[in-house]
Amino acid sequence: MRPLPPPASHHISPAPSPRAQESWLAQHWPVLGLAGFGAALLLIAALLWSRYGTAVFFDVLNAGLAACL
Structure with missing residues (x-):
């Protein structure tokens, strides 16, 4: 039986979501x-x-509310 190869030393991170790349203002404008x-x-x-x-x-205020109702 052959020994297993050593683990890869680099870590591949997933691509960041588009939401994570937006600025704070772009996320909270509403x-x-x-x-x-x-x-x-x-x-x-x-x-x-x-x-x-x-x-x-x-x-x-009363006149405005009466007009709305």
Whole structure:
């Protein structure tokens, strides 16, 4: 019986997946977009609140919700 050959000294790694090659921003753009949209809505709400006060602010919100429903 012949002895087994020594194991190969090099390691062949599998090709990286296309997803692994994308940048962090390319992978997370939907989350960042929704976070930006939410921040813009909060900013608009704060601006309306500071400009018109609470009474007008809630009247505008109620009118908008009534229009949607």
